[in-house]
Every structure is written in structure tokens, then in C-alpha cells.
Amino acid sequence: MNKTTVLVVEDDSAVRNLITTTLETHDYKYIKAANGQSALMETSTHKPDIILLDLGLPDIDGIDIIKRIRTWSEVPIIVISARSEDTDKIDALDSGADDYLTKPFSVDELLARLRVTQRRLASMKNTDPEDSTFTNGELRIDYAAGSVFMNDEEIHLTPIEYKLLCLLAKNNGKVLTHNFITNNIWGSSFDSDLMSLRVFMTTLRKKLDKSSKSGQQYIQTHVGIGYRMNKL
Ligand code: CA
Secondary structure, three states, X not given: OOOOEEEEEOOOHHHHHHHHHHHHHOOOEEEEEOOHHHHHHHHHHHOOOEEEEEOOOOOOOHHHHHHHHHOOOOOOEEEEEOOOOOHHHHHHHHOOOOEEEEOOOOHHHHHHHHHHHHHHHXXXXXXXXXXXXXXXXXXXXXXXXXXXXXXXXXXXXXXXXXXXXXXXXXXXXXXXXXXXXXHHHHOOOOHHHHHHHHHHHHHHHHHXXXXXXXXXXXXXXXXXXXXXXXXO
């Protein structure tokens, strides 16, 4: 099997070395970039499988790098943010990043994020776009019938709960921001939409949790940021 190649974009050499050493000892291949220009160049010439991108770079803003890469590539991007505020993570996710890590992060966190992204990549390759059903652990969505099953038992969802679940399923494993979700479901992102989203998400999760025999958590909350369907 080919090793996964990770492009590490980080101007702080200590952090960059920590990441590349971790990657090396866990059987990943890596490419390094210390600024935005070389990040863009390495992305187009070496076509990495995953990009780890520090948002605070000396030359180009991390958010701009995401936007530029997204004009030609769907490569998964995990951003590394030094700031504890959620706004830059939200901007990054809304600009097309897939996931985030907050500094300081542990080696285990880094590896966990990479594994989630790899699972997403693998399932993207194996999904037939014509496929009319979605499966994740005990959960199954029959798009043609508009029905949802947990362990082959039908769960009754309201139309909005169903739309929410389909949106999360379509982006299985990816963190979706509140804005992204409310825009998709209601076409707007007012505070009232955000409040509705919380309510619908709570009822949706209750229904999923009640029917799950494994006790697995299907929907993960990212406080202040959004939600993600866990890829099981
Ligand atoms: Ca930096």
C-alpha cells in the first residue's frame, strides 16, 4: 500500500520538526513548507494526500491559502490554529478546510485527526455517486425512500431533522460550521436559525442515540463552531 503523503505547512521550525518526526515514526511520508508561497507550490507539484496548514504564516494568510487551493483541489486540509478564539477556525472551515487542531496539541491529537481524514478519503474513493443508500456503523439512509434506519429499525425524523442528517452524512467525518449548516437548511444564518439548529440537532441526536445499540456517538458537537458526523 502507498504511504499517505502529508504536506506540513508551518513557519515555526520547532513545531514543524515535531510534526514531521511524528509523521515519520508513524509511517507517513511528508513534504515541508515554511511559508505560503512554497505551500502553494508544493501542493501543485507534489499533490499531497493531506495538508496540515498553520494559519499564521509570514507571507500569505492561511485563509487565503485555503481559498486558493480550493479553486483547483479538493485535498483535505487540517488547519493548525495558534489562537484560542474560534473565529479563525470557523473562517477556515467555511473557506474549505476539513478539520482543525489548536496549538498546543498533543501527538495523539495530531494522529487522531489524520486518521479521521484518512478514513474520509478512503470512503470518498469507495462511494459510488449513484449509490442511493448511505451506511455508517448501524446507521443507514435510504435516499430514494427518504427513510433512516438504525440496526434495520426505522427511525422517524421530521423533514428538517432528515435534511440535517443528510447534510452531515454527505460530509461524513468533516466538521461543518453553524453558518454552513444553517445556510444549507434555511438559506440564511440569523441568530434565530442558530437557535433552531441547536433544537433540531438535540432532537435528532436523541433519536439516533435511543436506537443505537452500540452506544456510539454519531454526531459530535464542536462547541462554538459546529457539528460533525463521526465516521464509524
Ligand atoms: Ca505560525
